Amino acid sequence: MTTEKRSETHDPKIKIGIQKSGRLTPETVTLLQKSGLEFDPTGDSRKLSVLCRNFDAELYFLRDGDIRQYVARAKVDLGIVGQNLLYECGSRNLTQLLELGFGKCSLAVAVPDESPYESIEDLNGKKIATSYPNSTRRFFKMHEIKTSIIPTQGSVEVAPRLGYADAISDIVSSGNTLRANGLRPLAQIYSSQAILIANQKMSKDKTEQTENLLVRFKGVIDAAKYKYLVMNAPYKSIDGISKAAHGLKSPTVTPLAIEGWVSVHVVIKETDFWDTIKALKALGVSGMVELPIERVIF
Numbered sequence: 001m002t003t004e005k006r007s008e009t010h011d012p013k014i015k016i017g018i019q020k021s022g023r024l025t026p027e028t029v030t031l032l033q034k035s036g037l038e039f040d041p042t043g044d045s046r047k048l049s050v051l052c053r054n055f056d057a058e059l060y061f062l063r064d065g066d067i068r069q070y071v072a073r074a075k076v077d078l079g080i081v082g083q084n085l086l087y088e089c090g091s092r093n094l095t096q097l098l099e100l101g102f103g104k105c106s107l108a109v110a111v112p113d114e115s116p117y118e119s120i121e122d123l124n125g126k127k128i129a130t131s132y133p134n135s136t137r138r139f140f141k142m143h144e145i146k147t148s149i150i151p152t153q154g155s156v157e158v159a160p161r162l163g164y165a166d167a168i169s170d171i172v173s174s175g176n177t178l179r180a181n182g183l184r185p186l187a188q189i190y191s192s193q194a195i196l197i198a199n200q201k202m203s204k205d206k207t208e209q210t211e212n213l214l215v216r217f218k219g220v221i222d223a224a225k226y227k228y229l230v231m232n233a234p235y236k237s238i239d240g241i242s243k244a245a246h247g248l249k250s251p252t253v254t255p256l257a258i259e260g261w262v263s264v265h266v267v268i269k270e271t272d273f274w275d276t277i278k279a280l281k282a283l284g285v286s287g288m289v290e291l292p293i294e295r296v297i298f
């Protein structure tokens with residue numbers, strides 16, 4: 001790897017497809033930047049690719065719906081894409097490398113609020129409008145429920161009100177669109193998030209570059225799962241603190257200017273945060289400061 005500035009004619013080792021403009025774009029750009037990749041994310045909006053200044057990679061700004069195919073056909077080596085598209089369109093020639101923790105949503109079956117349907121069995125013989133016909137067909141087939149799937153491009157939520165379908169299946173995240181259109185969820189078909197995908201037949205040098213990138217991505221993703229805590233504690237509480245918050249290995253302890261007191265630094269899991277704080281307070285800890293972590297490399 002080299003840190004020198006690359007010319008636009010340089011043939012980069014690895015091509016990465018990311019969404020040009022949409023729900024996945026801001027967090028994808030943030031992930032790449034926090035992973036240390038330097039590039040111009042905005043630049044000229046007509047420009048559909050950009051070279052990384054400090055990593056042997058070129059980014060291609062594509063439609064989320066197209067990225068899967070670009071990777072499968074080895075036109076780009078890696079892609080950041082909604083998992084839902086792989087469930088819907090298949091993952092031939094693709095390897096799913098990493099779940100990225102953003103773009104979270106689910107594919108859900110929903111029915112009008114005032115409808116009598118209480119379970120998916122009630123949809124036997126009914127019409128379902130969806131932009132995800134393959135996933136929806138599979139789901140009902142698996143449950144041995146006969147439905148008529150009506151493929152629909154966009155504004156799916158309005159289909160029941162217009163008498164075009166009895167129910168819908170669509171991507172849901174906050175649920176606001178369902179509510180705004182007088183619909184309620186009946187069942188979840190699957191959950192989804194943004195993932196990093198790769199072409200299955202990558203060359204050795206590209207595989208190495210990808211592994212390098214994976215370490216960086218994991219470092220950023222794992223960092224979001226942890227918090228750094230600095231606190232003052234009575235020296236006698238160190239054993240208790242080590243049990244309540246053992247950190248990645250053990251807490252770092254340094255003496256304070258006041259006798260019998262120490263400063264303790266520890267990394268704790270975000271999910272354990274409030275339970276850990278409660279336990280630490282019971283041990284006489286005070287002056288706790290929570291700091292964000294940029295990266296965690298295990």
Ligand code: PRT
Pocket residue numbers: 019020021022023024062063064065066081082083084085103104105170171172173174175176177178192193194
């Ligand atoms: O044009 P391009 O192919 O790039 O993208 P697009 O415009 O088709 O997709 P975009 O940007 O809307 O979504 C890209 C990806 O984001 C999807 O493939 C999913 O993986 C993921 N994602 C996460 C979502 C949502 N959340 C989401 N809420 N995709 C779509 N929605 C839509 C949904 O279709 C529905 O209309 O938002 C509405 C529901 O949202 P809530 O919050 O009201 O429930």
